[in-house]
Amino acid sequence: MQAAFVFIILFLTISVNLPDSIISRMGFDADILMAALVAVVITGLIQHKNLLLIILVIFCSIFANMPDEVMQKWGLDNDYFFGILVALVVTPIGAKMSGRY
Numbered sequence: 001m002q003a004a005f006v007f008i009i010l011f012l013t014i015s016v017n018l019p020d021s022i023i024s025r026m027g028f029d030a031d032i033l034m035a036a037l038v039a040v041v042i043t044g045l046i047q048h049k050n051l052l053l054i055i056l057v058i059f060c061s062i063f064a065n066m067p068d069e070v071m072q073k074w075g076l077d078n079d080y081f082f083g084i085l086v087a088l089v090v091t092p093i094g095a096k097m098s099g100r101y
Helices: 002-017 020-025 030-047 049-064 068-074 078-098
Strands: none
């Protein structure tokens, strides 16, 4: 099952990165392939919750440390990502200390 999952991810990744003319000759739409790739990756991350937590912490730390000009250009605030980062780190620790996890 894991080999099939890896094959699907690799196939979709390669397919999405092909030029549009090749993708259309194969009979696929690039947007549908991208949606399928995102769906498969999110499904795999949900299946492996520890990996999902690690990736969320990495993305939040990247966004929390971006320059203010870039974040304002995107309409985001660094403080929100810092708060989410703190919550992502503290929540598992609190759950483990309470004995629920």
